[in-house]
Amino acid sequence: MKILFPFFMVIALILLVIAGVSGAKMHFLFGVVIPYAALFLFVIGVIYRVTKWAKSPSPFCIPTTCGQQKSLPWIKQNKLENPSSTAGVIGRMALDVLLFRSLFRNQKGELRDGSRFIYGSDKWLWLAGIVFHYTFLIVLLRHIRFFTQTEPFYLHFLETFDGFLEIGIPKLFMTGAILLAAAAYLLLRRFYIPQVRYISLPADYFPLFLIIGIATTGILMRYFLKTDIVAVKELTMGLVTFAPVIPDGIGALFYIHLFLVSALFAYFPFSKLVHMGGIFMSPTRNMTGNSREFYHANPWNYPVKVHTYEEYEEEFRDKMKMAEIPVEKEPIK
């Protein structure tokens, strides 16, 4: 149920396009209106989410410290894992955002022989995660070709690197296939690792099916079921120049691809995919660990009821006198 529901959701989305484009001939809706609407939802949605988080303050300085603190001058501080400066925090965040440093720590804890715990290095999740995200990024960057008249400077470099295997015509880009493989791994581990399967929600499978759908239709179009690239570019250029056109000769496959991408963009801000923005806002990672050196203010700090020394002495004055502990006021004789 948790798996089938999102799977059939994606199938339904695909059938919807086929019906809409091949049947009802609603090319303008699927080629122009929906992509615009999706992009709009994406931008507004992400801004909404991030500003909503930003409105909640960080009342306390609570980094998770993962290394030696700054203290005595002869003790070497771990400036990245327990930063005390903005530069250190930027370094720490960069490691996490760009290299998935925290996930790289991953290890598998296991009870062996029913008597001892073993913690073995386990980098597969890190590897699949980082490969998935970077290939996705490269694939996205390659698509810039469809949205500019002149090729951006990096495109040539990217494509040379991406296609260095020099296999086939058109040249095989590795990233598309690797993206698909990484997404498949992330999906399979949700099926096959019992604990991960137990915690997975439909919302975990849905984006994976969606992305697998997007990558598959993309690969199909590029290598197998040839698509009229010139016509596609006409359409995409029409979108970026706000002069939308629907050229003839674009097959349903392209519209499926475009619709799944639109679905992903529209879904993004309302799902766990906002972790892309959230990671920058995570207080356990983006704060400095030197909270004894610099005062951190809590904007909603409010007065509370306390038990003062005077009240304390009032209760215990006689006992304190008996025990020769100094008091503020002499007891009343």
Added chain:
Amino acid sequence: MGKFIKKPNDLMQIDYKSPQTDWMDTPADIREHMYLHPTKAKELGAVDFPNIHEWKPADKNWNLPENWKEIVLNGIKERLQKYRSFHVFMDICVRCGACADKCHFYLGTGDPKNMPVLRAELLRSVYRKYFTTGGKIFGKAAGARELTDDVIRELWFYYYQCTECRRCSVFCPYGIDQAEITIIGRELTNLLGLQPGWIGGPVANCFMKGNHLGLEPHTIKSNIEFMLDDIETITGIKIEPTFNRKGAEILFITPSGDLFGMPGVYTAMGYLMLFHELGLDYTWSTYASEGGNFGFFTSNEMAKRLYSKIYSEAKRLGVKWILGGECGHMWRLWHQYQNTWWGPPDFMEAPVSPITGTRFEHASSAKVVHIAEFTADLIKHGRLKLDPSRNDHLKVTWHDSCNTSRGMGIFEEPRYALKNVCNHFYEMPENTIREKTFCCGSGSGINASENMELRMRGGLPRANAVKHVHDIHGVNTLANMCAIDRASLQPLVDYWVPGVQVAGLHELVANALVMKGEKERTTDLRGEPLPQKSAQKSGGKEDAKDV
């Protein structure tokens, strides 16, 4: 309730298989020895927790207040607006599962709801239902569920099976910290009057009498006088500390656990001997007589209330700065919360060691110095005469406490001191120390006796690592700097690794400390005979040797 009688071998049979039913359809099995007993109104006295009432965890009906649902939902809403951590952590988890086998309670129980990700989902599912559009529309398909009294029971049960140790947060790719979520989950149950007594009682004591144990001023003094007698017997030196003395340079505050019960008192004896040897101008306070703060395990507000006395007492006595004893959560709070609650205490001065002249720049705003920082500095400057051979009968390993590790990062200071005061030091395996250290299983106020099975299970990964060095190197001493550790690790290792004793850092420092005018020592602080004397060594002139 029957006595906890399960044997280690039985407890080791851990079933990691998930139930056949989905977690949302699997009600919590609230069974004895796994939970804390409720607090009673009379135990709380002057401390006013909301909706305190009669209820039993094992019962189906918890007599919740009539508008309990409204209380919880408003409570969530308010906290989403107050804490960015909570808000972000409710939204961004991708359920990758990296945190799952990092939790000592999951490793020790095999219960999937003890995977940090699922423990968080217990609350996230409610958040989605009432605070997100997707959850409102798609319900269960979006991972959302109704808030029912079964959900409250489940939240309560599992949020007291989390010690807020933050180990999951180290491994989470987004730094999601279950401690933050547990803290808020506990606040929500606290609003419904579901306060465990083991936490509520100490809070009430601490509020009225200054410390968790409820020691009154004269008792604090007499407890310390007992220690002074023992010190005199062992060293021949008579020590005369002061209490509530105005004009002292330093105010010393430590958890009250050090003043009462074994092995905490040996650590307190260590402080007394060290300060005497240094001729330190310091005072104890019977009012600010608690470094720990069980209020933190009930609500942020209560934690703040209990800590008003730290800076206010420093101000009343006119001290220049505050020295803090060995404690775990106390130091998380003194490092990350205290200054924000009640500071900055600009009536004091940036701490300077009167012995070495070292200025503790890193504590210049909050004016609180950790005693391991203070002692490491003394040793580095060669200001202590140490004879580590007096600890030769001890093979020592070091337990990093969760709070000081992942909420502060004090790793090298205690190790430096330890290596200078004992000759046989062995680290536990790398994946179980420093920022990856395992909890004692009893932190965050769950170190009671009625939940012993939970504690033994939660502490199993820690005990297992101790067993490793016990088997290989013959380690017989588990040193640490946390009062809850000292109290809770002893029953833990007695259960899992018999033959290991638990000791505070300053107990070992004081064993090795050669004091001016002391008589020939024949026993350590516990009255155990000292090993054969070897040549005396003056510490600090050279760095600790690697062992």
